[in-house]
Amino acid sequence: MTSSDLEIVVEDPTAPEADSPSVVDTRTIEIAVSLLLLALAVVLGYDNWRTGIAWDSTGPQPGYFPFYLSVILGGASLYGLVTTLVAHGAAAETFVSRAQLRRVLLVFVPTALFCLAMQYLGIYVASFVLIAGFMRLVGKIALWKSLLTAFLFTAIMFVTFDLAFDVIMPKGPLEAAFGY
Amino acid sequence: MEAFGLLLHGFAVLMTWKILLLMMVGLVLGIFVGVLPGLGGPNGVAILLPLTFAMDPTSAIVMLSCIYWGALFGGAITSILFNIPGEAWSVATTFDGYPMAQQGKAAEALTAAFTSSFIGSLVAVLLITFLSPTISSFALKFGPPEFFAVYLLTFCSFVGLGREAKHKTVISMALGLLIAGVGMDTVSGTLRMTFGSTDLLRGINFLVAVIGLFGISEILLTMEERLALRGHAAKISLRVVLSVWKDLPKYWATLLRSSFIGCWLGITPGGAIAASFMGYNLAKRFSKDPESFGKGRIEGVFAPETAAHASGTAALLPMLALGIPGSGTAAILLGGLMVWGLNPGPLLFVEHKDFVWGLIASMYLGNVVGLVLVLTTVPIFASILRVPFAAVAPMIVVSCAIGAYAIQNAMFDIWLMLGFGVAGYVFKKIGIPLAPFTLALVLGSRAEDAFRLAMIGSGGSVGIFWSNGLVGAITTLAITLLFWPVIDKVFTGIGQVLRPARAQIIGPVKVSRVPRQSSTE
Numbered sequence: 001m002t003s004s005d006l007e008i009v010v011e012d013p014t015a016p017e018a019d020s021p022s023v024v025d026t027r028t029i030e031i032a033v034s035l036l037l038l039a040l041a042v043v044l045g046y047d048n049w050r051t052g053i054a055w056d057s058t059g060p061q062p063g064y065f066p067f068y069l070s071v072i073l074g075g076a077s078l079y080g081l082v083t084t085l086v087a088h089g090a091a092a093e094t095f096v097s098r099a100q101l102r103r104v105l106l107v108f109v110p111t112a113l114f115c116l117a118m119q120y121l122g123i124y125v126a127s128f129v130l131i132a133g134f135m136r137l138v139g140k141i142a143l144w145k146s147l148l149t150a151f152l153f154t155a156i157m158f159v160t161f162d163l164a165f166d167v168i169m170p171k172g173p174l175e176a177a178f179g180y
Numbered sequence: 181m182e183a184f185g186l187l188l189h190g191f192a193v194l195m196t197w198k199i200l201l202l203m204m205v206g207l208v209l210g211i212f213v214g215v216l217p218g219l220g221g222p223n224g225v226a227i228l229l230p231l232t233f234a235m236d237p238t239s240a241i242v243m244l245s246c247i248y249w250g251a252l253f254g255g256a257i258t259s260i261l262f263n264i265p266g267e268a269w270s271v272a273t274t275f276d277g278y279p280m281a282q283q284g285k286a287a288e289a290l291t292a293a294f295t296s297s298f299i300g301s302l303v304a305v306l307l308i309t310f311l312s313p314t315i316s317s318f319a320l321k322f323g324p325p326e327f328f329a330v331y332l333l334t335f336c337s338f339v340g341l342g343r344e345a346k347h348k349t350v351i352s353m354a355l356g357l358l359i360a361g362v363g364m365d366t367v368s369g370t371l372r373m374t375f376g377s378t379d380l381l382r383g384i385n386f387l388v389a390v391i392g393l394f395g396i397s398e399i400l401l402t403m404e405e406r407l408a409l410r411g412h413a414a415k416i417s418l419r420v421v422l423s424v425w426k427d428l429p430k431y432w433a434t435l436l437r438s439s440f441i442g443c444w445l446g447i448t449p450g451g452a453i454a455a456s457f458m459g460y461n462l463a464k465r466f467s468k469d470p471e472s473f474g475k476g477r478i479e480g481v482f483a484p485e486t487a488a489h490a491s492g493t494a495a496l497l498p499m500l501a502l503g504i505p506g507s508g509t510a511a512i513l514l515g516g517l518m519v520w521g522l523n524p525g526p527l528l529f530v531e532h533k534d535f536v537w538g539l540i541a542s543m544y545l546g547n548v549v550g551l552v553l554v555l556t557t558v559p560i561f562a563s564i565l566r567v568p569f570a571a572v573a574p575m576i577v578v579s580c581a582i583g584a585y586a587i588q589n590a591m592f593d594i595w596l597m598l599g600f601g602v603a604g605y606v607f608k609k610i611g612i613p614l615a616p617f618t619l620a621l622v623l624g625s626r627a628e629d630a631f632r633l634a635m636i637g638s639g640g641s642v643g644i645f646w647s648n649g650l651v652g653a654i655t656t657l658a659i660t661l662l663f664w665p666v667i668d669k670v671f672t673g674i675g676q677v678l679r680p681a682r683a684q685i686i687g688p689v690k691v692s693r694v695p696r697q698s699s700t701e
Contacts, residue, residue: 008261010566012408030610037351044358047373059636062365062372065628066358073354076347083347095609100404104605107403111396111577111601115594123582131574139570146571153575157582165234167586 016099023101025092027084034081041074106138122172128154183310190537194545199239203542206243207550210250215258215561216572221251221492222508222618223394227576229387229516230583237520238535242542244516245496248509249301249546252492253554254561256293256485261286261562262411269452269488272460276473276480283476286414290558291424292481296435298551300489303439304446305543308497312529312540315501319526324633325644329654331627333661334504337448338616340664348612356617359384360624367632379592386515386621388584388593389600393614394508395580396601399573401608407569415559424478431482434463438483442490447498447506452491459487493543500536502526504623508615511622519587 045067052061053068096104110130117126132150135141161167162180171180194200213224224247232240259270260277273293280289322330339349362373363383374380428435438459445455463483464473473480495506496513503524505511517524522532529536554561584597607614638644646652660667 008413008562008565009410010408010568012406012569015406015408016404026610029606033606033610033612037355040355044373047375051370051372055640058368059640060632062368062370065631066361066372069354069358069361073351073358076350076354079347080345080351096404103403104400107399107573107577108602110574111399112598114577115581115598118581118594119591123578123585127574127578127581130578131571134574135568135571139568141568141570149571153578157578160231161582161586165231167230167233167582168589169582169585170591 014103016097016103020097020099022092022094022096023098024095026095027087027092029095030084031081034077034084037077038074038081041070041077045070045074107134110134110138118170120172122175123169124154124158125172125174127157183313186313186533186537187309187541189533190539190541191545193238193534193538194242194541199242199538199542202235202239202243203246203546203549204553206246207250207253207546207553210247210252211254211257211550211554211557211561212250212564213247214251214254215564221248221255222390222512223398224248224251225509225512225516226387226390226394227579227583229512229519230586232516233519233586235520237517237522237532238538240516240520241513241535241539242546244513245539245542246546246550248492248513249543249550252301252489253294253297253550256297257290257554257558257561258411258565260289260293260481261414262409262565264409264411269456269484269492271453272456272484272488273481275460275484276475276477279474279476280478280481281412281414285476286412287416287420288424288478289476289481290414291416291421291555292478293485294551294554295424295428296438296482296486297489298547299435300439300442300486300491301493301543301547304443304490304493304497305540305547307443307494308500308543309540312497312501315497316526316529319502320530322526324630324637325647325651326654328627328630328634329645329651329658330502330504331623331630333654333658334498334619334623335616335627336658336662338619340661341448342613342616343454344611344613346665348610349616352607352612352614352617353620356620357624357627359389360386360621361628366625366629379590382588382590384596385587385593387512387519387587388596389621390512390515390618391580391584392597392600393604393607393617395576395583396597397604397608399576400601400605402569403573409565411562411565413559413562416555421555427478431479433466434479434483435486437462437466438486439490442487442492443494445487446491446494452488452495452507455491456484456488459483496543499524500528500539503528503626505619508618511615511618515622 048063048067048070051063053063054061055064110133114126114130117129121129128150130150131153132146135146135149136143139146161169194203209228210224213228214221225244228247229244232243235243255265255270256273256277258264259273260281263274263278265271265274277289277293280286319326335353338353339346342349358373360383362380363371364381365372371381438455441458441462442452442455445458446452460473460480460483463479464470467473467479492507492509495510497506499505499510499514503514503526505514514524522528522535580597581594584593585591587593604614607617634644638647644651645655
């Protein structure tokens with residue numbers, strides 16, 4: 001394969017290194033998830049038992065169906081928990097490495113902040129900030145490109161949803177200033 | 181030929197500028213979604229669903245299903261040019277597609293992929309056209325016990341036939357059914373599992389969960405990967421297209437076999453991935469020269485693509501005829517149906533003829549237009565991959581948020597979406613499948629209603645599920661499928677004792693990375 005065949009090349013300079021140390025292994029996560037699901041099953045099961053799992057004159061009470069589902073969920077989680085605990089000798093598989101976690105948080109944290117900002121700034125301003133900020137700070141893309149892309153995308157969304165399709169989105173002080 | 185007349189009526193419904201335009205928009209968006217890393221069929225449909233809220237149901241379903249066809253076509257582009265399967269069912273396409281591209285035959289490989297996708301879909305659409313009216317009119321006679329039995333069959337076949345660890349499928353399904361039950365109980369009006377929260381009164385919306393599970397979690401997963409890529413650029417000329425088409429009749433057996441496998445596996449849930457591998461493996465097995473597979477053989481592109489598309493399309497058959505989706509994407513489309521105010525199920529064929537036949541006609545038209553579109557625009561779409569992910573990721577996040585908020589105008593849903601995003605990320609990494617969850621979530625309340633009505637009818641006796649031949653047969657089949665792995669093991673065990681020479685199991689295809697637990701030899 002000569003290099004002249006390749007015409008599209010995209011580099012990823014901040015890619016997670018393959019030899020990055022493991023933060024947590026899959027087994028630990030499996031146990032944690034099984035325990036969480038088990039707890040959820042108990043809580044939901046209890047709530048449904050309180051609602052009523054018996055029969056009355058009109059048929060099964062509202063809690064009947066979900067109660068037995070909680071039992072199934074609890075049973076399956078317990079089975080998962082036990083099999084994971086028993087399979088002790090299995091090689092520890094990395095759930096997420098340090099470099100991977102860093103990259104995941106790099107999107108997750110801005111996304112969470114965006115959700116928070118949306119409540120105060122409205123969705124459009126928050127979107128603009130998210131896209132421009134992410135492109136500039138995480139993607140290291142030129143500032144003017146980031147701002148332009150963010151502005152265009154947000155504007156298109158505003159026109160599509162608010163003006164063309166009449167879908168009401170949360171708005172903040174900026175939109176209010178323009179009378180929307 | 182009543183179906184044929186109705187189909188013509190369907191085409192008449194489609195022939196407005198507005199719908200044709202929406203169709204093109206859907207296809208382009210779909211190919212876009214299929215090509216971009218970190219997005220695919222179900223994600224694309226889930227994220228773009230809010231666009232359709234203000235449309236009439238027919239325009240909406242036409243656009244959404246075109247997004248789906250587009251995504252299916254788009255997945256093949258990255259598989260062949262970049263060796264990156266956009267979807268799990270495109271993995272088998274990379275086996276021979278990428279070697280072909282390396283040998284400078286990218287255009288042939290792409291033409292083969294698009295053409296076979298088209299053929300696969302066409303066979304499945306023909307099946308839908310002529311089979312679904314019959315099935316739905318048969319299903320009109322169903323009462324609550326029959327419906328519950330069919331739901332049970334769907335759930336059980338996921339557990340019994342799925343490749344994931346059984347308890348994980350059960351967890352995924354039970355969780356989905358439970359979450360579907362949160363909120364006001366539709367029969368008695370009692371509040372369930374709300375824990376006094378006013379936000380949970382409404383229940384947890386299916387689409388919010390799907391946007392989180394498929395959209396947000398996919399972004400997180402994609403970020404983990406190395407996003408660098410290098411690939412071949414390709415331009416398809418008319419000469420290449422014609423030369424591939426001229427050879428097409430030579431491969432009729434492969435195409436037919438793969439279409440059949442695809443249709444069969446598509447109707448049973450979760451089949452597209454298995455179908456593509458099975459299509460590929462069988463083509464290899466029946467070939468005179470199996471050694472040449474994996475080194476750039478055009479048949480190796482035809483076989484999996486035909487099967488995957490036949491399966492992806494056939495998954496809509498049970499959704500239309502019975503209201504039971506055959507795949508994750510079909511489940512999302514079904515969720516859309518409810519948003520647009522339609523009641524999925526066999527009555528759809530009676531009450532909403534325009535809708536159903538418009539959709540079926542759009543499958544024909546969408547695939548033809550899609551084929552022409554991808555053949556002519558491959559270079560443009562391949563260059564989309566040059567757009568850095570740092571620009572794509574926040575836009576997808578924003579689209580997800582808009583979608584999640586638009587459904588019920590609730591800020592709480594944004595946080596739910598984020599929560600489901602994290603859950604989806606963890607579930608995918610530890611192998612809890614998301615398709616059963618999606619299906620359970622969308623079918624949950626109807627399954628429960630059917631169960632309760634059946635139980636009320638019988639006065640609480642489970643015997644109602646065996647009260648006549650039909651319902652008894654479905655229920656028995658469901659339970660057989662649930663325990664299929666055990667039954668299968670017993671039978672192979674007996675078979676091996678009787679004929680030790682034929683020890684090799686010709687069972688379901690072995691899919692990479694997921695070893696079958698039963699293969700102990």
